[in-house]
Amino acid sequence: MSEEAESSGYKGAALRALKKAGCQVGDLIRITKCGKAYEGILIPRSETADAEHVVVKLKSGYNIGIRITPDVEIERVGKGAKPAFASPPLPEQKPELPxxxxxxxxxxxxxxxxxxxxxxxxxxxxxxxxxxxxxxxxxxxxxxxxxxxxxxxxxxxxxxxxxxxxxxxxxxxxxxxxxxxxxxxxxxxxxxxxxxxxxxxxxxxxxxxxxxxxxxxxxxxxxxxxxxxxxxxxxxxxxxxxxxxxxxxxxxxxxxxxxxxxxxxxxxxxxxxxxxxxxxxxxxxxxxxxxxxxxxxxxxxxxxxxKPNFSDAVALVKFYPGLDPAVIDWYVERGCKAILLEGTGLGHVSKYCFSAIDNAVKRGVLVALASQCIWGRVNMNVYDTGRDLLALGVEPTEDMFPETALVKLMWIFGQTSDPAEAKRLLKANIAGEFSPRTLPEEFGFQGGDSHGN
Amino acid sequence: MEIDYAKIGLKVGLEIHQQLNTRAKLFCGCPPALFKEEPEITFLRRLRPTQSELGQVDPAAFFEFQKGVKILYEANRATSCLVEMDEEPPHPLNMEAVEAVLTAALMMNMQPIDEVHVMRKTVIDGSNTTGFQRTCIIASDGWIKVGEKTIPIQAASLEEDAARKTGEEDGGKIIRYRIDRLGIPLIEVATAPVIYSPAEAEEVAFAIGRILRDTCKAMRGLGTIRQDLNVSLPNGALMEIKGVQELELISKVVKYEVQRQLVLISIKEELNKRGIKKDALQQQFIDVTEVFKQTRCKVIRKALDKGCGILAVKLPLFSGILKRELIPNVRFGTELADRARFWGRVGGIFHTDEMPAYGITAAEVAALRKATGAGEEDAVVFVADNEENARDALKAVVERAQEALEGVPAETRTAKEDGTTRYMRPRPGAARMYPETDIPPVRLTAELIEKVKAHLPEPAEKKVKRLMREYGLNEKLAKQIVDSEYGLLFESVVRESNVAATTVAAFLTETLKSLKREGIAIEKVTDNQIRDLFKAVGAGEIAKEAASDVFVWLSKNEGKSCQEAAAALGLKMLSKAELAALIDRVIAENRNVVDKLGAKAFGTLMGVVMREVRGKADPTVVNTLLKERLANR
Structure with missing residues (x-):
């Protein structure tokens, strides 16, 4: 097999057998095994598949994998043509169209x-x-x-x-x-x-x-x-x-x-x-x-x-029961400029994370919070935990779901390193990411009932 | 006319498709079942022919795509999930189905494939939500013996069944398909084209069908087995005939196909003799709406009232050809009409070979000939529909007429219940297949093959001998039971029911065969219902004479129990006391006879009592009781 053909997924015993027979992907080959002959085009093999089978496309159009054992004979019957994907001619452009x-x-x-x-x-x-x-x-x-x-x-x-x-x-x-x-x-x-x-x-x-x-x-x-x-x-x-x-x-x-x-x-x-x-x-x-x-x-x-700049020094930490708050410390040590907490419900993270969060804020990291509920608005005034987090300096992100909030933080720190300016940008509605009102129909599976039409 | 099929060079190849009764479908967890109710879920799709460098886009499908044909799929929650809706990738290949195919393959002396690759076979008529059918070869290169002849078996494949068409809407612009059937595993067994007569085709299909049933994984009932036939004649064409649902039809379908091709060849000779040239058949369509302005033909009147026009085309020198009968109910005109229906979405065509008829007068025919410039030696075909459909229809008619000059066009045809075939679509090009990358290849390991080998079903000849030995059946009955669809059920019924084996065997073969002949839908009665029926007979709840009545009732009342059947039919067995009272009454009523003949009156009275109890009492019990009552009188 040529070097080019080696990139076609074959390795080990299969590759050796194909090389010996001088077969390349696309060639017409015949494999004889236990007195039965299989003739077809040699097909590339998935990189993750085993090294023991050769894949052939039979005349009927079916692919089959043939296990290479010592008694197998491989023969190159004909050279294959490379698929030529010729482009059709460009249709006439209509000048009046946008x-x-x-x-x-x-x-x-x-x-x-x-x-x-x-x-x-x-x-x-x-x-x-x-x-x-x-x-x-x-x-x-x-x-x-x-x-x-x-x-x-x-x-x-x-x-x-x-x-x-x-x-x-x-x-x-x-x-x-x-x-x-x-x-x-x-x-x-x-x-x-x-x-x-x-x-x-x-x-x-x-x-x-x-x-x-x-x-x-x-x-x-x-x-x-x-x-x-x-x-x-x-x-x-x-x-x-x-x-x-x-x-x-x-x-x-x-x-x-x-x-x-x-x-x-x-x-x-x-x-x-x-x-x-x-x-x-x-x-x-x-x-x-x-x-x-x-x-x-x-x-x-x-x-x-x-404004095309984005920072990669922003991290997302999803809270779950039992989260190790050392993850937050690790991001702070790595020099993260912002951490988005994906909190529960209206915007909560367990008390045992508070000291790590406090440390991050004190080290100048912008800590924001969005809800893992995806739908709905964060409101950290309802329960003690929320109020405690606000007191620690955690910034709520309104009705942004976590991915948008994360991308926004990445963009913000691509624009500025100033914490005050970053906070201002976080609260500003820049690309329709906030809506002041959430309407009842804006939840879940809208328009996607199984009656598709 | 007796045809020497060997002499004319008939060649037939079979492709047998059998649904497998696995626990789940081939690529998801849904049960392999159909539903009859209104759909709970519908969705609308379009399929777009994928561009290919070598394989041309399928002409029929591309045509439908261009016409903006949409597909409305129907589903319910019980039988389909997101996989059939093409909203979720397929789950891994169902190994229960793989083992079933392997079993059949090994029984047909085939070589299993080392590593199975699932392929996508492009099918864009809407019958598959994906636009392709998933299929894979499990084994190849085997043989079976049919009589003295060895029939080579080319391949045993495993594929997903397709959605079933349930209708059309909007003049064919929307096709409805139901996706319950989609994904049911099918085994496909293909023979080499080495069958040389209609009778042999049926024998081979029968032999393969029996092997498939022996795997215990074959579904039963109408529509669960479909035979495709490839029929060719040296001077005719290779015809692909799809969907023969009954084994008994195969020889008839082949016979008719040979006849059809022979007549088409003689039509070609006749047309050549008349000196018609291909370019004389032109797509010149003439608006003849004026001719029928006052028509009393209801079909045309209705079309005109809807604002449709009438378009006609002249087929020069074709007079008399359109009424030539090819096979029963199919004339050459029918072939033209089928093409017009397919390509033009019209209801049908009219032509001068059948005129005057349908309320069309001789005067109108004369005016039609005049308007199209047709003489008596020409034929005129006309269509009442909107302009686009009418043009497409007549274009297809002219093309088919041109093909008649060459002889037999290669087509894909569909088999009807009477054994005739009709145009289905043009022959698709070479199979357009590419790998199903969502499903990893499956290795058929030596361990798996050994496991299947160790559990191969008993070969038929052996089974006949064993049934004779173990159940005391005579050879004829044993053979019948082995050949029947109930070969497997028989033994479990005998084991469970306490009914004589010969009674069960005769019922499952002769009785059911005659019920089927009478038009009873015997496939509607499930195995479990049959088991229950015999349990009830064995327990004396239902008389064995009443078994066929109960069976018939069950076939007409799906999902009901034997007990419900017996109650509905008034077949509840008489208790001993009731029976005794009845016998006493009969004896009293026939006192003269009894007095005259004494114990010899038994024969006469037995007849009278049995007529009265009609299936509500076991004759042996009646016998004993009557003797007792007569003796004790």
């Missing part, structure tokens, strides 16, 4: 399958996207840029900064809207980060992802993307928001403010739910309709204020 840039950060918002080898390739260029989601050509003039190719759990504060800067540059060029394709796991963190970093937006910035990978016909990627581009091109608001399925049906896509949205289900299409808020808008039958009158208006004349 311009939308799609920035991709990783994952596959669109992909194509090579059924010969079973390989799945991302479709990221504009022409690939048009090929896979041809509807886009009737909505906007789409440009694309690959900013990162990372799973969303691998994105950090530096990536948020870079992404904010790329968005700002495209807006400065005069695009009518920006779409950010993002893995869903940390999409809400990035949405909050961009909400703080991109202020006074003239046009919308819409984050979009998929809960079913785009290589499958039932993927939600295309529907979400179409709606995101539609909103970026035409919606009357100019905020950072997430566009994803409203229900388990493919009928409506809901758009929610970047500081008020959270991933709430591991696998459902309608995993993103507004927290202590209602959605901004809904896209249904290619129409964007606003669901609230309280939003920042689209206005190309507005001047974007870019």
């Amino acid at each position: 311009r939308v840039v799609i920035l991709s950060t990783g994952g596959t918002i669109a992909s194509r399958v090579d059924y010969r080898t079973g390989a799945v390739r991302s479709a990221l260029s504009a022409s690939d996207l048009y090929g896979v989601v041809p509807e886009l050509a009737d909505i906007a003039r789409v440009e694309t840029e690959i900013v990162f190719s990372l799973y969303s759990e691998n994105l950090t504060q530096q990536h948020w900064s870079q992404l904010a800067q790329r968005v700002a540059e495209h807006i400065a060029r005069g695009v009518d809207g920006v779409v950010v394709a993002h893995g869903t796991d940390t999409m809400a963190y990035t949405a909050a980060a961009l909400s703080f970093a991109l202020q006074n937006l003239p046009v919308p910035v819409i984050l979009v992802g998929a809960q079913r990978s785009s290589d499958r016909p039932s993927s939600d990627a295309a529907t979400n993307l179409i709606a995101a581009v539609q909103a970026a091109a035409r919606a009357p608001f100019a905020e950072v928001a997430i566009a994803m399925h409203e229900t388990v049906s493919d009928t409506s896509i809901v758009i929610t403010r970047g500081t008020k949205v959270r991933k709430c289900h591991t696998s459902r299409r309608d995993t993103f739910k507004p927290v202590n808020a209602t959605p901004l808008a809904r896209v249904h039958d290619s129409e964007v309709s606003m669901l609230t009158s309280e939003y920042q208006k689209r206005d190309p004349a507005k001047k974007l204020v870019l």
Whole structure:
């Protein structure tokens, strides 16, 4: 096997046997075992799989794994062709349509399958996207840029900064809207980060992802993307928001403010739910309709204020019965500028943590508190514990859920090191992260009943 | 006409799909069960054909996607969870199902696969919420003996069953599917195309079906086994026929398919003789709404009232061809209509070969011919629907007519209950498969295979001998029981019920067979109900003569008990005292006979009493009691 082929997951006995037979991934090979011959295309093997099997795609299309034992014979029958993913020609751009840039950060918002080898390739260029989601050509003039190719759990504060800067540059060029394709796991963190970093937006910035990978016909990627581009091109608001399925049906896509949205289900299409808020808008039958009158208006004349810096010296400590308060000491020792406590209920942490908290505050660390209930508002005046924590100098974070509060603290310490200024920023409503009123319908599973349509 | 199938080169391959009665579905914890009630959950989806470099997008599915077809899924909480809704990744492969397939595979002398890889087979008609069917090969390369002939078995696969279509709405723009069936494990057994006659196809299917039943994991009842047939003739085409639900239909389906292809070949010869060229068949559609302005044809009237127009196309030199019968109830015109229905979503077509009819007058036909420039030697096909549908329909008609010039088009057809087949969809290209990355490969270890080997069911011939020996059945009855769907149930019923083995065996074979012939839905009665029925017979609660009445009642009243059946049918057994009183009354009423014949009156009286008790008393008890009463008189 060539060096290139070695990267295809084979190791140990299987790799030795394939090397000996001069077989490469994609070749037509024949394996003879116990008098039975299996002929097919050599398929790459998962990195984490064992070293004893060779995977072959039979003529019927099925993959099978054949265990390599000393009596097995491998023979190379023919050379395989490499899958060539030719891009279709770019359709004619309609000059009257708005311009939308799609920035991709990783994952596959669109992909194509090579059924010969079973390989799945991302479709990221504009022409690939048009090929896979041809509807886009009737909505906007789409440009694309690959900013990162990372799973969303691998994105950090530096990536948020870079992404904010790329968005700002495209807006400065005069695009009518920006779409950010993002893995869903940390999409809400990035949405909050961009909400703080991109202020006074003239046009919308819409984050979009998929809960079913785009290589499958039932993927939600295309529907979400179409709606995101539609909103970026035409919606009357100019905020950072997430566009994803409203229900388990493919009928409506809901758009929610970047500081008020959270991933709430591991696998459902309608995993993103507004927290202590209602959605901004809904896209249904290619129409964007606003669901609230309280939003920042689209206005190309507005001047974007870019504040892209984030601090990584901020920590989240989730309180649980039995938490070791030494964790708090450890963060303080490490030079953390802020610690967000994820407290219980209205905003509580056990008494046995008080001295560690007191020490942190005295050492100049900003200690804030959000509730692990996710929904609802922190109120530390109701019980003694809350009042004691306030007395220690712990800052409540209103109706921000922990992830948004954490990202806000990271952003604050990217702007200032001054404790007084940091406290002022924490209390200021910068990107719609606070709502003074919480309405009864703003809880839990809104719009996501199983009757999807 | 007797056809020499070997001579004409018939080749048939079988794909047998059998639902497995495992505790849970293949990729989740839901029970493998269906529901009849209104759905509790509905959701609407679209499936988008995935782009592929090599495998072209499936033409039929892509067409439906372009037409904006949506799928409305129906579910309830008892039979589906987020997995079937494609809202949660699949759970690991159900090993109970894997073992069932391994059992069948080993019985068919197959070689298990070392490491099983689950694949995604792209299917975008909506029958799978994911847009693909999950499937994997468990074993390959085996054989079975059918009579003297060895039939090679290519593969035994394990796959998830699909959702079932429950209807269409909005003129075919919304297709309804019910996802209860989705995920039920299916074993698929594929033979090589080495079957050369209709009768042989049925024998092979029967042999495979018996092996599957012997695994004890086969579900029973209509719809639980589906045979797909690949039928080909050298001068015809390879036809994929889907969904033959009854074993007894297989030979008929093959016979009809051969007949259909032979007639299509003779139509081709006739058309060639008439000198029709492909480019003479043009997609020139003429609006003939004017012709039918005053029509008395109800179907057309209704369409016109809804604002639809009528579009027609001329098929030059096709006169008389459309009424040629291919197989019963299927004329060449039917083939055109089926295509029009599929591609144009229309209710049907009209054509001049069947005119005048349906309230369409000869004058209207003449005007139609005039409007389309058609002579007596031409055929005209017309459709009453909205313009888009009508165009799509006529386009499909012209394409099918063009194919007739070439002979038999390769198609996927669906089998009807009468053994005929109808157009289902174009043949899909090569299987479009890619790996199901959500499910790790499963190693079939030597330990697992040994375990399955150690528990292989008894081969049929051995079982026949054992049943004869252990239960005293004659050979015919023993064979019948082994061949029947109730081969496994028989022994447990005999063990539990205290009813004679031959009685049970005769009931489970001959009685049920004749009930089925009478149209009784015998599959609706569960194994447990049959067990209870015989327990009641054994305990003297129900007379064995009444067993079939109880069975019939149970088939019509699903979910009820034998006791309820007996009560509803008035079959409660008479107590000894009641019986004695009845006998005394009969003796009193027939005093003349008794006085005349004495003890010899027994035969006559036995008949009278049995007629009166009709299944409410055991004849042996009547016998003893009557003798006693006569003697003590």
